[in-house]
Amino acid sequence: MTDPRTSPGVKFPPPLIFLLFLLAGWGIEQVGPDFTLGLTEGLRRGLAIVLIVMGLGFDGLAAGQMRRHQTAVEPWKGASNLLTGGLFAYTRNPIYLGFALTYLGFAVAMDAPVAVGLVVPCLIVIDRFVIPREEAHLAAVFGAAYEAYRQKVRRWI
Numbered sequence: 384m385t386d387p388r389t390s391p392g393v394k395f396p397p398p399l400i401f402l403l404f405l406l407a408g409w410g411i412e413q414v415g416p417d418f419t420l421g422l423t424e425g426l427r428r429g430l431a432i433v434l435i436v437m438g439l440g441f442d443g444l445a446a447g448q449m450r451r452h453q454t455a456v457e458p459w460k461g462a463s464n465l466l467t468g469g470l471f472a473y474t475r476n477p478i479y480l481g482f483a484l485t486y487l488g489f490a491v492a493m494d495a496p497v498a499v500g501l502v503v504p505c506l507i508v509i510d511r512f513v514i515p516r517e518e519a520h521l522a523a524v525f526g527a528a529y530e531a532y533r534q535k536v537r538r539w540i
Contacts, residue, residue, distance in 0.1 A: 391520035393458040397513050401482045404505035405489055408498025418496045431492035438485030445470050445477035458517055465525045467532050474540050475518075475533065479509055514538065 385392030412418065420427060448471070449456045454464040456478070470477035483502060490498035521529045 385516075387516075387519040387523040390461045391458055391517040393513055393516050397458060397479065397509060398482060400508055400513070401486045401505055404501045404508075405486055405498055408490060408501040409493055409495050411497045412493070412495045415497070419494050420491065420496050420499065422491075422494075427491055427494060431488045434484050434488030434491060436488075438481045438483070438488060441470065441477050441481030441484065443481075445481065458513065462521060462524055465521065465528055465532065467536070472536065475536050475538050476514060479506075479514070480539060510538070 422430070446456045448466060448469045452464045452466055454462050454466065474480055483506060486502055486505065487499060490502065518529075518533070522533075525532075
């Protein structure tokens with residue numbers, strides 16, 4: 384077991400978790416009945432673009448903030464600074480929120496309602512198996528400062 388004072392101990396990269404769920408949804412769509420989201424092509428494309436741009440924007444802003452404050456973006460590396468401003472003032476997990484928006488954008492672009500639905504179990508996996516490790520690490524490293532932040536800012540939104 385990884386010492387939470389040195390590393391969160393995340394073993395599987397979260398972007399791959401999102402990608403695997405997205406590909407599973409797309410794969411199910413390929414072999415199952417031909418379901419659609421029921422949106423016109425223009426609306427579907429527009430919604431997909433908005434979701435993807437928003438998701439990548441969240442990810443870019445949060446990752447940039449982490450780099451500026453010289454703390455690891457990768458969840459398997461230890462944090463060196465506690466971020467509480469910028470996007471982190473509104474959500475403790477802006478990158479995962481960005482991943483979810485990007486995921487939904489691609490699922491909408493693919494017109495894959497099964498993939499859209501699989502975002503829920505995907506987020507449950509992230510919420511139950513990834514984030515608790517990261518939070519234990521942050522609590523071990525930053526103690527009372529992290530606890531105060533955790534009490535003030537929601538895990539998601």
